[in-house]
Amino acid sequence: MHSGCYSEAGQRKSNKNSQLWYEQPANVWEEALPIGNGRIGAMVFGKTSHERIQLNDDSMWPADLGWDEPAGNANDLAEIRQLLIKGKHQEADHLFVERFSRKSVVRSHQTLGDLFLNFEHDDITDYRRELDINTAIAHTNYRSKGYQISQKVYASHPHRAIVIELSSESPEGFNGTIELGRPNDAGYPTAKSHIGDDMVLVMEGEVTQRDGKIDSKPTPILNGVRFQTCLKVLNENGEVLTKDKSLMLKGVKKATIFLVNNTSFYQKDFVTQNNKDLQQAIAAGAEKIKKEHVKEYQKYYQRVELFLENESPDSLATDQRLERVKNGETDLGLQNLLFNYGRYLLISSSRPGTNPANLQGLWNQHINAPWNADYHLNINLQMNYWLANVTNLDELNEPLFDYIDRLVQNGQKTAKVNFDCQGTFVPHATDLWAPTWLRAPTAYWGCSVGAGAWLMQHYWVHYAFTNDLDFLKERAFPAIKQSALFYSDWLIEDPRDGYLVSAPSTSPENRFFSTDKKAVASCMGSAMDQQVIAEVFDHYVQACELLEVKPPLLEKIRKQRKSLRPGFVLGGDGRILEWDREYKEVEPGHRHMSHLYGFHPGTAITQSETPEIMDAVRKTLDCRLENGGAGTGWSRAWLINCYARLFDGDMAQQHIELLLKQSMYKNLFDAHPPFQIDGNFGYTAGVAEMLLQSHEKELIRILPALPSKWENGYIRGLKARGNITVDILWEDGVIKQVDLTCPEKKQIKMIYEAQTIEVNLTAGKTFTFRN
Structure with missing residues (x-):
């Protein structure tokens, strides 16, 4: 959008929406502030006397012990199906679990450990800690006995290091120790620290999980990913000494701490890589690292800018603003900040070459994390990436695709051995090693078979947003084919x-x-299963047409697609049936809304093609809410997206305010509870969905669900399908200007309220609509 579309006041105020700040240190982990470079990260507490910087690496997992598929086979599958045909659902559930769910050790992602800076500062005044998500730097500033103390912490992707800059104006400087440690595993030490050559503080170990369980019995995993953390201090003035297994600062007025970590998951010779990373960071120095870190990070973050005109008190700290919202106030600036925060968190936890963001993104303080901080595939991992394409972060999908490719490969064995099917099978949950067998004591949360098709949507969506035909041919189509093969046989x-x-x-x-x-x-x-299978079949057919190929499977898929039971069947009360018949629900207000998959995040139900189903969708959502639905943060975020698709901006806004009131920690992490990051990512996707929709064929909707409270604002840099960049400016709830830019020639329709505008885009040139 041309700079003239922005008011100077708007530009100044929008900068306020890039800072989380507080007037006191974090007392608990859910108040600390996250940094990350995709692979390694930290939670910064900002303490004045015993600073804790909790460390993370996305590959800290117990061992892959090797795995065999469960005992179940095609004969067992046929027996289960016969039970279902006879209406013996409970017996089918029991046999499904007994024969096809492997009683496996559940592995958890783990913390890397903690860095402690033990400086006994007291008489504290003028305290402020903040996370600037425009630069991805965490700041802590205060006065001790009247002297200024400052700390900056950032995780550099280009330099593969965490850097901590310390400065003190006190004539005594910093005096205290620097230590690395890691929590015990069921009482057993998990790492050893020592002082290495050149006064480098080293922590190393191997991931164990002694509380792993199988059949409720402890089944220790005594080996796993090996790791090494190295820390070096460069100081001005004063001295750096050694004390036991720690470093000691004495009279140091300025210090830079360089911390690196590598693991055996990424590097066979991770110790050599660690030394290389540390030496390169030291040689570069803090100023160069910081400059290149900010430049590289902003390459992603500054692609999009949202501004919502806001009368809320920007002078209040973030936790105070959140408390006001919980007491009934509306704070559009906080909503704006939370949108930006979701983009920040994805940039910080998912980069090309890393693992995908897990249930906690990258940030986990536990040896045994809630839900193992693993990869749940019945919405959670998928929701993590809903925002990627629409907020112009296409590249950040790469870790997801790398991971799904591993699942597709492993799932081919599971599909053949257990189900006698071609293609690949993907379960409802998995971990770093991408095992593909079912693992659950109950059918209702463990025996889902739709995850594979759901994951395939992300390949297709990425193609739709990028128009990258090479990606479709080389990356997406092979995976989609394997999924289609499985469901065709299934x-x-x-x-x-x-x-x-x-x-x-x-x-x-x-x-x-x-x-x-x-x-x-x-x-x-x-x-849900009928909807995801229909979708993967449709995408397979469309991919064949785009790539101009006619494999033997194509005609079979076309024929089967016509014979699929429709995924949207209405019950007697006008709602979408969740199962094959109109059964009474055990939990009418259940947090999952899987039977609306084809509406969102799918695209089978749209205003332009199936308007008659839209009312049924609303009735279905209404019933969930009337019975206490959306009690968790990620479920609330899903509702924001759904009401955006229903063009109901005020209802979406209601759920935004409920998300902030009921499901938000002080550091703006989403509270399931406990912390799950999908609610953060789903929220950012939902806001984008309220402002721009492009899931209908060659059709873009501008401000389809603008809440009445969002009277004035702009969004710059959103992406629409077709590789179209969209900027929107509105005043008094009315569009003032829309700019569309595409690198190729394209003809589309743009809809705003009742207006339909035919748009002919010229390659590389901006089309501007003024109202």
Whole structure:
């Protein structure tokens, strides 16, 4: 958008929406501030006497012990299907778990440990800590006995290091120790520290998990990813000495701490790589590292800018603003900040060459994390990446695709051995090593078969946003083909109506009452399974057409697609059926809304092509809410996206305010509770969805769900499908200007309220609409 579209006041105020700040140190982990370079990161507490910087590496996992598929085979699958045909759902659930869910040791992502800076500062005044998400630097500033003390912490991607800059104006300087440590695992030490050559503080160890369990019995994993953390201090004035297994600062007025970490997951010779990273960081120096860090980070962050005109008190600290919202105030600036924060967190936890963001992104203080901080594939990992393309962060999808490729490869064995199917099978949850067998004691949360098709959507969406035909051919199509192959073999004919259905089939983590009033999960074709299979079939066919190929599978998929039971079937009350028949729900207000997958994040239900289903979607959401739904942060974020798709900006805004009131920690981490990062990512995607939609064919909707409270603002740099960059300026709730830019010639329709505008885009030139 041309700079003339921005008011100077707007530009100045928008900078306020890039800072989280506080008037006191973090008392608990959920108040600390996150930094990360995609692979390594930290949570900065900002303490004045015993500073804690909790460290993270995305590859800290117990060992891959090797794995064999469960005992189940095609005969067992046929027996389960016969039970379902006879209406014996409970028996089918039991057999599904018994034969196809492997009783495995559950592995957890783990903390790397802690860096402690033990400086006994007292008489503290003028305290302020902040995270500047425009520069990705955490600052702590205060006075001790009247003298200024400052700390800067950042994680540099170009230099593969965390850097901590310390300065003191006190004539006594810094006096105290620097230590590295790691929590015990069930009482056992997990790392050793020592002083190495050239006064480098070293911590090294191997990941264990002594509280791993199988059949509720401890099953220790005594080896795993090996790691080494190295820390070097460069000082001005004073001395750096050694004391036992720590470094000691004496009278140091300025110091730079360089910290690096490498693991055996990424590097066979990780110790050599660690030394190389440390020496390169030291040679570069803090000023060069910081300059290149900010430049490289802003290459991503500054692609998009949102400004919502806001009367809220920017002079208040972030936690104070959050408290005001919880007491009923509206703070558009905080909503704006949270949108930016989601982009910051993805940039900081997902970079080309790293692992994808897990349930906690990158930031985890536990040896045994909640839900193992693993990869849940029935919405959570997917939600982590909803924002990537639309907020112009296409490259950050690469770790996701690298990981799915591993799942696709491993799942080919599971598909063949357990189900006698071609293609690949992907379970509902997995971990760093990408195992693909089911692992759950119950069918309703563990025996989902739709995850593979859901993951395939991300390949297709990435192609749709980038128009990268090479990506479609070389990366997306091979994966989509494997998924389509599996579901093609998996489907059976339902003898009740002749439709092709997925069986056994569940709706993730939800249950219904069978005819004998038992709470059960398995059925003949849940809504979600039917929807995701239809979608992966459609994308396979479309990919074949775009790539101009006609493999033998193509005609079979086309034929099966016509015989699939529809994924959207209405019940007697006008709602979408979640299962194959109109059963009574065990939890009418369940947090998952999987039976609306084809509406969002799918694209099968749209205003332009299926308007008759839109009312049913709303009724379905209304029923969930009337029965206490959306109790978790990520579920609330999903609702924001859904109401954006329903063009109901005020309802989306209501859920934004409820997210802030009910599901937000002081550091603006999403509270499931406990912390799950998908709510942060889902929120940012939802805001983008409120401002721009492009999921309908050759159609872009501008401000489709603008809340009445968002009277004045602008968004710069959003992406629409077709590789179109979109800038929007509005005043008094009305569009003033829209700029569309595309690197290739394209013809589209742009819709704003009741207006439909035919747009002919010229390659490399900006089309401007003024209202």
